Amino acid sequence: MIITTSRKPSQRTRSLANDLSKVFNIKTVNRGKTSASELIEKYKNFVVIEELKGNPNKLKIYDVENNKVLSVIMAIKLQREIISEKVEIQNTIVYDFEDNCKEFRKLFTKFLFNNLKKPIYAINTNKKDNTEYTLLKFNKGCEGVHFLDFYNVNDSENVHIGPKLKITGHKIFDIFEEEE
Template sequence: MILTTSRKPSQRTRSFARDLERTLNIPYVQRGKLSLKEIFEIDKHVLLIGEFKANPGTLVVYDVENEKRLSSFISVKLQREICGEKIYNDDGIRIKISRELKDNEEFQKYYEIYDEFLFQHLNINEDSDITLRLEKDPKYLFAIQFYKGRVKIGPLIRIKSIKLFDSLL
């Protein structure tokens, strides 16, 4: 899986992309003049950060092999806004679900979608110091928060809505 942005991302979107690159330990490809078709030739699983009013506003996960995409409207907080420093991960990531969400049937549907499109393509390591934790959020469907041990390190991604498409574009 690779990570990229819209063609001319704002500074905040680039910062968010770098935060995800560091915490998820996946390569960030600067888009520049590359078309989506050229990006799809680099990797068959692409995580694209889209913008809304110069802020990260969408996460789109492309599954080129199956010609599907998952689009989520998001709200974010950057690493520097949460812990004030850059945290690097070279060890894979653990995925945990909060107690409030474990028994929630509606959340289970969202989890299965994210697992198919995103989580299965990450370097999962149950012994990792870095944890991707899915948490309940009162205003949103759910939130994704990153921890190192018990300390929040960010970024925080709040998922507002999810849509599945049977086409790449």
């Protein structure tokens, strides 16, 4: 799995790609003139960050084998806007989805988590290899808005490290189907 951006990305979009790349331990690929069809031919799973007016606004997670794309509409706050110092990302990822976010848990597991090389576990399992990990906290706000936050967790504290994704909508569609 790789992460890339739309063509000619803004600095904020490149920063989000780097933030997510560090957290999920996936390679960032500079898109350049590479077409979507070339990405589809080369990778069976990949993430594309699209932007609107210079700001990342869509995360598209491609599952080429099943001909599906999960498109997530979002607003973001970058890691550098949340914490000013360099962040050391933990080796293990643990996710915590509130009960009212079961649909997103299924979608993120199917499209993203199952395709990561880095170990990722639900918070209620005992599979964490130690007490230090990166926590993905997914919760529901009001009016159908969802939030995905990233924390470094150790014995003494939870540190919000970002990025923060405010998810306002999502859609699943076929890869070769035009998105409405």
